[in-house]
Structures are given as C-alpha cells and as structure tokens.
Amino acid sequence: MTLPAFDHDRPTGLAEAVAAVRAGGVPYCGGTELLATMQMGLLRPERLVSLQRVDELLGIDVENDMLRIGARTTIHAMALSEGVRASSPLLAHVAARIGNIRVRTTGTVGGNLASSGGFRWGPPRRFSCLTTVLIALEAQAVVGDGSSERSLTVDTLISCPYETDLQASELLLRIEVPVRTADVGVYHKATVAERPLVGVALVHLAHRDVWRLVIGAVGEVVLVAEFEKLADIAAAALSGEVATLLGLSGSDAYKRHLTRVTIERCCEDAQRRIREGQ
C-alpha cells in the first residue's frame, strides 16, 4: 500500500512548524487519520509537516480550574493522565474507549479534531467521540501561529470552520476544558462495525444548571441542545432531528433508532448517577 510521493518536514519547534505549514505543508502528528485518508486516495498533499517534535504542543496541566491538553497529546496519554482523570473523568472515560489501542497510542487530540472537522485537511470524516464530548464540556480550542494565539469554542472550530477565519499559519495548540467538579457527565456510543455509528454526550453544567446534550458521529452536523431538566430530553424527537449520514452501517431508520436508544441510555445513566450521588 504505497503512498503517493510527497515532501516532508519534521520541524523541532513551533516557529519552524508554523513556517512549514505556511509554506503549504499539511500538518499531522500520529498520522492515524491523515495517512489513512491518503491511503484511501482521498487526499494527495505535496508536503507533509510532522508535528511529532514540536514540544510546545505537548503537556497536560490543570491551573485555575482549567484543564489544558496540548494538541500533540495522544489519546492514550490523555486517558491515562491522572490530571485528566481527576479533573474531567468523562473525558478520560471517552478517551479510553476511542478506536483501538494503536489508534489511541498514536492518534493525538489535535489530529482527532482536525479529522473530525476538516478544518485543516479534509474531507471531514464525522464527529468523533472526542469532539462530541469536548463540545458537551464547553471546551475551547486554542489556535495560534507562535506569536499570537486565540481561543475558539471547539464547537465553532469543528462545526463552522469557515466562520473561524482560521489562517493557514495557525495551528491547533491545545484544548482547554473548564474543570467543573460539580458537573455530571455521561457518554454512550453505538458501534456496529469499526467506527461508532452514533455518540451522545450528556453533561449537567452546574454553573448554568442546564443539561447539555451533544449528538455526534451519526450526522454531518453535530446536534447540540440544552435542557433545563433531564426529563425534558425527548429522545424520540431529537433522533428525528438528526440528518443521518448515508453509509453501510445502517439505514436512516436504524440510525435514528440507535440515536434514540443512545440518548435514552445517557439519560438513564445520568439519572442513576444523580441518584447515587445523593
């Protein structure tokens, strides 16, 4: 399975990486998504930029009730990180269940988001478990070119890449997840073959006292809705709202059905958690 030929840069710092990307290189880190897309013949870049030696993109830390995870962090490292487990158990839980072990040890947070949203290199695949849960957690994506940086919500970055005015030189540096220990969060997904057919995150945001529900994977657009009460979540109605992607994994009716079941599971799980918490 030979890849088409390309040039390659392996910068050792952010400034170098930004320069390489500005020159037209396509950034990647593990390659689990980008190289796979290339192997399928869906993308044929002339130059790749490996971010594997850009240490500015590494690191997990918690400060001022904010969990910061560098874009180069692997999914596996995130799942095992004590910091992530303590400050956002839901995120750690979801990370531990993405793909298979090799996808988790090689794939990174940045690559996962990039492949979900298609903001860096397309075509967008679908809303990954990680993006779905990050949107539910009201996470921010910090992008920058080494001299300046700015924050976007993950939702904006992934869902509306054309509105973000993302510059070619701006790399995803890290994600920032508010640490809110009073929140209750659950995630469920339904998988028939290799990739999840639907993923649903449900988080009670204590500071606003709302239930934030995010439905990913099943449609081209992520569905975000907020409810005052858990009982207000109408799984059947919501599953009617998703525009399912065509594909082999199931008919529209079945995908809607699984969406409904997965929402219901989240609600039941959340209910149980609240009961147990009391």
Place this chain on the structure above:
Amino acid sequence: MSRHMVSTTVNGVPVEREVPARRLLIDFLRDDLGLYGTKLSCGMQVCGACSVLVDGQPTSSCTYLAVDVGGREVTTVEGLAHGEVLSPVQRAFVEETALQCGFCTPGFIVSVTALLEETMDPSDEEIRDYLGGNLCRCTGYGQILAAVRTAARIAKDERADG
C-alpha cells in the same frame, strides 16, 4: 519527493538508513531492514498484524511513516526474545497453543507485551478490551485469552524470582 536520513533504534540496535518520505514503517522494517516478522494484513489499522512498539507504545506500522521513528526506539517481534530465551508472552503463546497460521501472532505478541507493561495482572475484561484491535481468523481467540493470563503469571513469577 524528499529523501531523509532516519536514525533510529530497532530492537536495541542503532540503525541509519536513507528513505523516501513516503516509506511506511512496515516497509522500512521488512524491506530496508529485513525484519519480516511484522506482517501486513488489513492495511488500515484494524487488524493489528503489523503492530510494533514505538517508544514502548503499540503502533500500526502500516499507517506510520518511517521518517517519524527518527530518534525513537522501535521494537518488533524479533526484538522480544533474549537470544534463544523467549519472552514470557512468547512462552505463554507456545504453551497455550495460542496460534495457528501464525500470521497475526507477531502483532498479538507485541500488543500483549505492551498490555502487560501497562497492567501487570489484567482482568478478562481488560484483555478483551485491549486486544479488540487485534484480529485472528484461526483460533477463535480462546487460547489467546488463556495465553495472556499465562503470560501475566509467568511475568509475575519472574519478577518474584528477582
């Protein structure tokens, strides 16, 4: 189409080779270094036959660039035994007859090695979860599951023996 010098360590041995940027790690190992133990099957990170360790982490070498192992340590199935002394995982696979055609076996051995590095005494649930990305078409997995338990026991005994 750039060519790059890759300086890496494979099975503990420093290696330097010039490769084109697009050379996949699996082709680098097999064709450039003659390490044929790593196998290509599905070619899309699903089956695990091409698993190797990069800095100790299981990696699909079919979807990984050789240039990206520069400065890192790669371990293939050939690097697990010490001379003729098999690793605990290898011994367990032999003991439990946890292989048939053997084409998936190097990938399983590499993955189980990484699993036991991370979790000394995994539960059946953890084994099933961790090995979900390694396919075997011959054994039906029963003897593989037994081999993982046996490997954990052998490794524990060896640690106890010093």
Place this chain on the structure above:
Amino acid sequence: MDERRVVGRPVTRTDAIEKVTGRAKYGVDLEWPATLHGVVVRAERAHALISRIDTDAVLLRRGVVAVVTHDDIRSLFGAFGHHRPDHAILAHGRVRYWGEPVAVVLAESREFAEDAVEDVIVHYDDLQPLMDVKSAMAPDAPLIHELQPETGEPFGPCLAGQSGTNEAFTCSMGWGDVDAALARAPHTVTTRTSYPMLYAYAMEPYTAQARFVDKNLEVISGAQHPFQVQRDLARVFDITLNRVRISSPFIGGGFGSKSYTKIEPLAAVCSWAVGGRPVKIVLDVEESMYTTRSDSAEVAVTTGFDLDGRILARDIRIVLDTGAYADNSPTVLQSAVRGSYGPYRIPALRVSGRAVMTTTTPASSYRGFGALQTGVATEANLDRAAAELGINIFDLRIRNVVDRGEEIFPGARPMDADLAENLRMVQQKLTITPSAGLLQGMGFSLAAKAGGANPTSSAIVRLLSDGSAILLTGSAEMGQGSRTVLTQIVAEELGLEMEQVTIAQSDTLATPFEWTTGASRTTAIAGLSVQRACQDVRRQVLELAAELRDEDPGDWEWADGALLGPGLQRRTPREVLAEWFHGSGELIGTGRTQLRNDIGQMPAFWEIGMVGVVAVINERTGQVVIDQLVTLADVGCAINPAGLHGQELGGAMQGLGAALFEELVYDGPQIVNANIAEYRVPRISDLPRRVEHLVVERGDGIGPYGAKGAAEGPTAAVGAAIVGAVSQALKGPVDRVPLTPERVWTLLSTSMRDR
C-alpha cells in the same frame, strides 16, 4: 489399545517457536534476487468488452519494465480451472466482474509499479451487468460465457445447466415419491433463507511469485493445493508436470480460499513474458476480496412430518450465485445438495440445486461449504417444526438421525458416528439462566459433511542412519497444525522424540502427491499415508535385521522404537542401518491411500458438525451476543488435543462471524465493503463467555488410530444454531443471515407488531 507415547498427548506445536519469534516465513516474506514486482490493473466495470488498453505512458514511468496484457500471452493457454478451464488469467477482450485482472505492471520495485499503475488506461464498451441471479436468469440477459457446454453434459461433479442461459450447472438427487408424501404428511413446514457471499479473510492476502529456471517453472505461493495448481500451470505452458514446481511455505490462513489455482498463473505468465525473470505479486485485502468469495445461496425447504416429528419427506431447492467463473463451485453445489438435508432418515427426498453465473467475483471453496450455505434453512426448518409440533429441538432430531451404519444416501459410506448419543452430550451442556427482561434463546444444529475429498495421498519417510527421520508430505501447513500432527504420527510409529522428526511439506518437486489440503482430510488421509510410510520403514528395518542374522523376518518384531529378535536380541534401527550399509545409509518408506481397497467408499469419513448455542438479544439495539457455545467433535482419536480445541473454536467463531456480521455487499457493479473496517469479522470481544468443546474418541475413523477429520463441522453448523436461538428468542422465523443488529431490530419490531 496400546499405550501411546506421543499421539493424544499434549505436545508443543512444532512451528510455535518460529511463529512467536517472527522467524516463520510466509510467501510474502520470500523473494528471489532481481525480482520484479507486479501490480494488477483491475477491471472497473462489472461487464464490458475491452476495446483498447493504453500502455505507452506507463512504459515511460520510472522503474517500469513491462506491462503484460492478454495480447502478450496469446501463444499460451490463457485460462485455468480444474473443473472447466474457463477462468481467464488476464481478461481476454472482455471483463466479467469488477476487479478482474486486465493487465499487470511490472517494475523494479513495488513502489514504482504502484506509482505507474494509474497510467494504464483501459477503454471499455459496456455490457449489461448481471449482478444477481434474477437479472442473470432474465430471458433477455446476455450470456456471461458464450462458449457453453451442452445442457446436461458433465460439468465437474454436476451437469451443465440450461444451454443458452447463465445457469452454469445443476445437481440433483433424491428418492421416493416426495410430492405424494408431502401431500399426505400431517404437518408440513416450509422455510426460505438467504445466505450471503463471504470473504474468508485469511490474514495473509494472496501472494505468488514465479520464475523460469532452464525452462522449468518455479512458483512460491500460499496455495493450499500445490498439486492442483501444478496441473493448471502445466496446461498454461504446455509443459509436463515435472517441469512445474509449486511450493507453499507457511500459509497465513487458508479456509478454502487458497484452494486450487488463484493468482499463481498471473505471476507465472508475467515471468514468462519477461524472459523468466522472477515476478512477485502481492495482493491487498481489497484485491483479495475480488479474487474469490464463497457462493451465496437461496434455499427453500419443505419438510413433511408425522405428528411425532418424524420426517416423511423433504423437498429442497438450492440456488447458488457462483460469480463469473466456475472455479470450484461445481463441487460446492454438489456438497450443498448432499449436505443440505442432514444425517436424517428421510423416506422421500428431492434436492435440486443450480448454480447461476453473475458478473461478480468468482465464488469457490470456503470452510464448511455445502452444509454452510444450506443448514441455516434446513435446520431452521426442523426448529420450526419442533416449535409447531410442541417437541423439543433435541428430541425431534433424535427421532430422525440415522444410526451408526445407516446410509445417508445410497452408495455412500454408512454413518460412522453415534449421533444420538453425541447430541445428548451437547444438550446436557447447554443451559439458559432465566433472567427477567433478557431476551434469550437456545439453538442447536447438526451437519454431516463428506470428509476427505478424493482420498489420494502419498507420503515418504526417510529413516536416517542415526535413527532420526524426515517426513516428506505434500500436505500444506496453513495453521491447522498438520506439521505437528504428522510429526506426532512419525514419532509414535518409529519410537522417536518429536525433535528427531523433520518434515518437508507442500513442494511439488520434493514432496509426494497430495490431492488437496482441505475437506478436513489431513489428519485422517495424509495421516494414514504417513503412518503407512512408517510401517513400510519398520518392515524394511525388520527385514534387514533378520537378513543380517540370516533369520526369518517374521521372528523379528518392532517394540518401542527398537527391534526384538530371537533369543532376546535387541537392536536399534541405527545399529541395523550401520551394519547393513557398512557405515551409513538410509531407508525410504512409502505410504499411499486412494479410493480403493480400505478406503473404497466415499466419503472417507463423515465429518459431523454439532453445535449448540445460547444467544442473548439486546432488545434495544438488536445486537446478538452468543453467551454459550458448545461444540462436539466426533474425531475418532484426538491426536493433538490442544490443536483440535483451537481448530474447533476457530471454526465455530468463523461460522459465528458469518451468522452475525459478515457479508460482502454489492451495490451496483462493485463491492462496497471491500475492507476489514466494513467487512466486520469476529473479535476477541465476541468470544462467548461460556465455551465448551466436547471431544468424542471412539476410534471409529479410517485414519490412523481411528482418527477422523474435524474443524469444518462447527463452521457449517454454528450458523444454523445461532439462527435457531435467535428465532426461539424472537418467537418468529429468521429468513437471512448475517443477523446484524439492524436486521434483528427489524425482526424485533415486526414480532412486536405481530403480537
């Protein structure tokens, strides 16, 4: 029974160390010096005439040496096929399925060949694609093969189908007045099911390399049946068999998908086209899916019963979609017909089978074929009857199974197993723990497969001067453990340790003829020829020992690897050889089996598939989980028990995949799930929590120590058991597999509505 030292004991697989260290070499790991790499240009039409192939641009690409098309091999016999040589090596003016090889680009490296392949432009004139049986049998359908045998002419073990149609071949059997018996029967049940196209997913995709050395052809491939490939290739080049060498190193899984000829001719004609230079072709999974698949089947069964559940008559109709070329499908159809009705006593039977060609991937062998495709219909039919007559599924079968010694069809080997007793053993192991809100069902299935194929086998055992031995056998090692089992037999027979026996396998130059490695034959058939070769060696050593002492060979006997003679003489083979040959020499023993004398009847043995399962259905998602799996292997003698367990579970899990997940999906002209992410095979997480393998050893097989074959039975039987369990849970019929979550959800919704 003699005390056995090696047979039936736990032994280490003789290939285990090589395989866990990565040292084991498969075809894909081998390469001759100066090898050219071939990448196949494949048809991007299901059915079309080739008007032109542009190759000029590709020849200018870096590293490209040649492009081979049918035009380059016109002087050769450009087709293969053991039943009928209709399978074009390179498309000859016409493509008959998407993915058919049209040309091969040969380059100095695989990278160069892959880069260049896009520059081969094939121009087509479209023909009407015939993607399923219905369109292929429409009155105005074009013929996929213009050259057809006359209706009813022999076509392998079948008869040629209706001339002028795409019906390729037919096969039927039966006895008694079925219509009358069905009309009179107090209870009849009709079942119809669809069985999907499957891909074996042997984890090593197809690979073959070929070269000519002094006008002799050498091929290394993953062929299960090198001697069958040899015959096809000798015809291609019009050379004698001695000049064609096919060898199979370790094979990365076969399951029937590497039986007979596959891509070996492609590599061979490419090598021929470049003056004999080595050419290596390695396919990926997608290409492998377009190389062969299993026959899909539509099966309709009507069975008449008396009110006690005894079968009065069965009427079975089978239609196979056999794809673009015949390959082994005539044998598949015959097996489907003979394997469809089960090892039951049936007063009146009519089975009619037909195989229809379509413009899809050619179908051929797949583990358990025959009963595999038909059992989900015919066994489900018995389950329905059991439910409707209020008889338990086990009792209904016990009332109908044949006894030991009874024939399943006239002229066949009588049943060589105690089915009722076996069945009770499985029944006793199966348990459902009732649990509120859990939708569960129990299923059981029985299949009888004709084992052994044509039982022609030969073996050579060389007893070396130091008493150790070398076994030469044509049978292949594809994971099933033949290397270990055959070594055990030699060690047992010659009183040696396993380490004192070396084996050379599956090389037409070095090893003797073996019909095939398939049909669960190796332990029983190849094992028997190996045992006979050992006995021949023993006879010779005894003769030499006696002659050296001027005694009667009858006074000498073999005991525990030594020779005992008159007057308490005890000599080792080594001493005898040293004395006889004045130093060193060796004895060569040969063994042979064939369809004569003691294996004078087909099949050589009955392979019984007997599987019970408990299935749990998730009512919300439709997902089916197999909670308990019980298999029974009636093997006569388990020579390598650990190997047998692995084969049984592996076989069952493969059939479980077909029952729950696996299906090649055509949507339009091509397969839309030609990859392992979307063609979902069983994973470790699908392994049932409760697994039991029962092994029955009654020493009643024709093989060594009374052995019979195993490990296709569970593949063939498990699907019907799962279907039975799911229909029991859903209280309704299941009409197709795989039982994907969506299909079960649909069935659930229907059964809810109906309630």
